[in-house]
Amino acid sequence: MKVSDNAVVTLDFTVTNADGEILDSTVNKQPLQYLHGTGFLVSGLEVELNGKAVGEDFDVTLSPDQAYGDYDDALVQSVPGELFDGMEVGEGDTFVAETDEGPRPVTILEVAEEYVKVDGNHPLAGMTLSFKGVVREVREATEEELAHGHVHGEHDHDHDHDHGGGCCGHHH
Numbered sequence: 320m321k322v323s324d325n326a327v328v329t330l331d332f333t334v335t336n337a338d339g340e341i342l343d344s345t346v347n348k349q350p351l352q353y354l355h356g357t358g359f360l361v362s363g364l365e366v367e368l369n370g371k372a373v374g375e376d377f378d379v380t381l382s383p384d385q386a387y388g389d390y391d392d393a394l395v396q397s398v399p400g401e402l403f404d405g406m407e408v409g410e411g412d413t414f415v416a417e418t419d420e421g422p423r424p425v426t427i428l429e430v431a432e433e434y435v436k437v438d439g440n441h442p443l444a445g446m447t448l449s450f451k452g453v454v455r456e457v458r459e460a461t462e463e464e465l466a467h468g469h470v471h472g473e474h475d476h477d478h479d480h481d482h483g484g485g486c487c488g489h490h491h
Contacts, residue, residue, distance in 0.1 A: 320457045322371045324356030327460050327470050330368075332377075332452030342443070350455050352470050359469070361386045364450050371454045378451045383444065390445030397434040408435060413442070 322328050329352045333344040345351055353359040355368065363385025367377055383389050408427055416425045418439070429436040464471055 320372075320459070322355055322368045322454060322457055325460050325465055326355045327456075327458050327464065328353060328355050328368065328454065329456035330452055331455055332450055335449045335451075337447045337449075342448070345452070352456075352472065354460055354464060354468065354470050357468050361448075367450070368454070373454055373457055376451075376453050378449070380447060380449045382447055386446065386448045387441040387443040388445075390440050394439035395428065395436065396439070397436045400430075400432060400434050403435055 320326065329350050331345045331350045333346060334342050336342055355365065358365075360368075361381065363379065363381035366385075367379040371377060408430055410427055410429060412427045413424055414427075415422045416437075416439070423439055424441065426438045426440075426442060427435060428438050461471070
């Protein structure tokens with residue numbers, strides 16, 4: 320079976336930036352398992368993986384528009400400090416904010432007395448990224464997985480899903 324929409328795909332991969340620094344990797348960790356065609360991976364990587372068979376390698380460099388988008392200065396905003404009353408926040412912290420477009424990961428750039436400067440861009444926005452790895456397994460999704468739009472692992476019986484994402488997954 321080859322990688323196609325609604326297939327459950329298991330990958331080993333390493334992602335690097337334009338300087339060759341490793342940003343994320345499954346090497347010596349759990350491989351990534353996802354439901355293909357659901358937008359879990361960045362668009363350029365899904366396109367690259369279409370039609371690959373088990374054991375096939377991939378090595379693709381994606382421009383920002385194929386990955387996490389261009390960096391948008393308009394997403395950097397100063398918000399009133401009282402929104403964070405009672406919260407311990409520091410530069411570099413990330414959290415998920417509820418926005419008009421739905422939940423969005425936000426990074427704190429600066430904490431001042433009156434305001435907190437936040438960046439709503441994805442941490443990898445504006446970057447050219449290289450993905451290199453191998454397809455480990457491809458199987459058909461179960462009806463339940465298709466209905467829910469994501470993979471259910473063997474240890475996933477309690478239905479307490481973590482929809483956070485490492486580097487390659489989109490935050491839901």
